[in-house]
Amino acid sequence: MYRFAPSPTGDMHIGNLRAAIFNYICAKQKGVDFILRIEDTDTARNIAGKEEEIKEILKLFGISWQHFYVQSQNLKFHRQMALKLVSKKKAFACFCTSEELEAKKEAAKLAKKAYRYDGTCENLTDSEVLMNEKPFVIRLKKPSKTMEFEDLIKGKLKFEPEAVDSFVIMRADKTPTYNFACAVDDMLEGVTCIIRGEDHVSNTPKQEHIRASLNYDKKMSYAHLPIILNEEGVKMSKREAHSSVKWLLDEGILPESIANYLIMLGNKTPRELFTLEESFEFFDIKKVSKAPARFDLKKLLQLNREHIKLMSDEALCEALGFKDFKLNETLKKDFANLAKFYTQEASTIKELRAKFALIFGKKDFGEFSAECELILKALKDLNLPETYEEFKTSLMKATNLKGKSFFMPLRLVLTGSVHGPELAELYGFLKKFLKFRE
Ligand code: GLU
Numbered sequence: 216m217y218r219f220a221p222s223p224t225g226d227m228h229i230g231n232l233r234a235a236i237f238n239y240i241c242a243k244q245k246g247v248d249f250i251l252r253i254e255d256t257d258t259a260r261n262i263a264g265k266e267e268e269i270k271e272i273l274k275l276f277g278i279s280w281q282h283f284y285v286q287s288q289n290l291k292f293h294r295q296m297a298l299k300l301v302s303k304k305k306a307f308a309c310f311c312t313s314e315e316l317e318a319k320k321e322a323a324k325l326a327k328k329a330y331r332y333d334g335t336c337e338n339l340t341d342s343e344v345l346m347n348e349k350p351f352v353i354r355l356k357k358p359s360k361t362m363e364f365e366d367l368i369k370g371k372l373k374f375e376p377e378a379v380d381s382f383v384i385m386r387a388d389k390t391p392t393y394n395f396a397c398a399v400d401d402m403l404e405g406v407t408c409i410i411r412g413e414d415h416v417s418n419t420p421k422q423e424h425i426r427a428s429l430n431y432d433k434k435m436s437y438a439h440l441p442i443i444l445n446e447e448g449v450k451m452s453k454r455e456a457h458s459s460v461k462w463l464l465d466e467g468i469l470p471e472s473i474a475n476y477l478i479m480l481g482n483k484t485p486r487e488l489f490t491l492e493e494s495f496e497f498f499d500i501k502k503v504s505k506a507p508a509r510f511d512l513k514k515l516l517q518l519n520r521e522h523i524k525l526m527s528d529e530a531l532c533e534a535l536g537f538k539d540f541k542l543n544e545t546l547k548k549d550f551a552n553l554a555k556f557y558t559q560e561a562s563t564i565k566e567l568r569a570k571f572a573l574i575f576g577k578k579d580f581g582e583f584s585a586e587c588e589l590i591l592k593a594l595k596d597l598n599l600p601e602t603y604e605e606f607k608t609s610l611m612k613a614t615n616l617k618g619k620s621f622f623m624p625l626r627l628v629l630t631g632s633v634h635g636p637e638l639a640e641l642y643g644f645l646k647k648f649l650k651f652r653e
Contacts, residue, residue: 216405217242218250219273219280220397222257223265226459227272229510230412230443230451233477236491237410237440239278240478240498250404251280255287256396272460276470277491282404286396289403293391296399296429297353297384305428306384308344308351309336332357332381353385355395355428362420367438367501369413374420382421398422402431410500413439438500441481441507448509457512467564469526469534472519481508488521516562523564524555531555534564535571553644559636573631574645586624589614594628599649603642 219235221227242249251273253266266285273280300306309332323330337356339347362374384395391399401409401422409419416439423435443458445451451458463473474491478484481504485497523531528551532542535554542550553574554567561567580587593613600606611621623633629645 216248216250216407217245217410218252218401218404218406219278220252220254220286220400220411221269222254222260223269224257224260224262225265225453226461227269228451228453228458229460229463229473229477230440230458232272232276232460232473233443233480234411234440235273235278236276236474236477237438237498237500237503238408240491240495241408241410241500243495244498247407248281249279250282250284250406252284252286252400252404254393254397255285256391256393258390268461272464275464276474284400284404286400289396289400290390292403293396293399294385294389297391297395300355300384300428301353303428306353306355307337307339307381308347309354309383310339310347310349310351311335312349329377331377334381337381350387352383352387354381355384355425357381358420358424358427362423364419364423364435364437366416367436368441368503368505369416369439370505372416372419374417378417379420379424384425394418394421395425398425399429401435402426402429406435407433408436408438410438410440413441415439438503440503441505443480444507444509446510446512450507451510457510463515465565467534467566467568468515468519469522469564471525472515472522475518475522476515480510481506488518488525520558520562523558523567526551535568549644549647553648556636556641556644570630574629575648576631578627578631580624580627583620583624583627586614586616586620587628589616590621590624590628594649599646603639606642606646607638 217238219238221231221235239249251270253269255261255266297306301308319333320330332354336351336354344351357379358376360376362376362379364372366372382394383392385391397418398421400406419437419439426435443451445455445458453459456462460473464470471490474494475489478489478491478494478498479487483502484494526534528544528547531551531554532538532547535550537547537550550571554571557567557570561570578587590610593610597606597609597613600609607625610625611617614621616624622638626633626635626638629638629641629649635641
């Protein structure tokens with residue numbers, strides 16, 4: 216069983232999406248269920264609407280799930296498990312105030328030592344606990360021996376008990392901490408492999424320790440994915456626009472291209488261009504590189520152009536905004552072919568829409584107004600010839616224009632822009648639309 220466990224606390228980062236995609240692929244390869252779990256226990260950071268956004272994004276990528284949970288629904292299980300740990304003396308109530316803990320952290324800092332919980336409340340007697348009316352948290356006692364686990368990407372990882380520490384599993388308001396809720400849910404939901412970002416590596420021994428303390432002995436596999444660096448080689452922060460999946464989609468980069476790119480990032484794939492489904496055949500989580508991956512927007516855009524070329528006429532016309540125009544099949548094909556031709560200049564759906572707006576929208580002829588009018592007039596009477604050569608010659612003859620004062624205005628009339636692809640090539644694609652001109 217695999218799961219994707221996003222927090223509804225911000226825009227989905229490409230690192231999160233990569234984890235979702237990898238988990239999904241592995242679930243498909245193994246023919247097991249895939250869980251979507253919204254980790255909403257950090258209530259102060261939850262953002263309304265993000266849960267829906269996460270679901271919509273996953274659907275756009277063709278990622279479906281068999282089980283869906285919102286973590287807070289499991290609160291009663293988290294409390295039950297915490298109680299069990301306390302009654303087995305594996306966890307204890309801690310009454311230390313945040314001021315007391317802060318002072319100890321400060322002292323550790325001054326002494327240049329790593330702060331560790333000092334065990335103040337670990338050995339309180341039952342009556343000391345029961346008689347104390349102060350608010351308390353529950354801490355899990357630190358492990359007694361080195362924790363080890365095998366990571367499918369990073370290899371063997373070891374953590375000393377000190378690094379795990381006696382950490383908090385339930386807050387004073389009786390809600391679970393992230394590590395506790397996550398470990399308990401993964402256990403209850405029968406998750407067998409966790410694929411997530413490497414920022415969670417230090418949480419893993421804690422989560423393993425929680426399950427071991429609950430006597431859960433089923434083996435969990437892990438794959439911690441290396442961070443994604445930006446083009447400058449620095450960790451891609453949430454503030455960088457193109458780290459947001461929503462931003463990439465809004466820019467008109469297709470989900471197919473983003474998935475293709477993320478599967479390829481820091482990985483060896485048998486070819487460059489593929490769909491998510493096709494990757495089920497060859498994807499191997501163990502082959503993902505240990506080294507941080509560097510995000511390359513140019514490469515993503517190049518893949519996007521290729522995926523645009525692979526789109527069906529129907530899908531491309533819909534993406535371009537022609538959904539409500541009731542185009543017939545021929546016209547759909549003509550629009551799609553024109554768009555595909557324009558991928559030599561436009562890398563995204565947004566850029567293609569801008570090109571189409573120039574070609575089919577109202578044009579500003581500026582300094583070439585007079586020449587453009589002449590060309591437009593000549594166009595009206597022209598029986599459109601097969602080849603560009605004939606087209607050009609007839610128009611030149613009819614307008615008496617030549618050189619720059621013919622070609623620039625002709626480009627403007629045809630495309631709404633003075634620059635662009637070779638007119639000789641473009642003519643074949645635009646000809647079909649010229650006959651609709653007034
Ligand atoms: N909720 C965590 C996050 O969004 C993921 C935790 C996990 O995958 O274990 O970073």
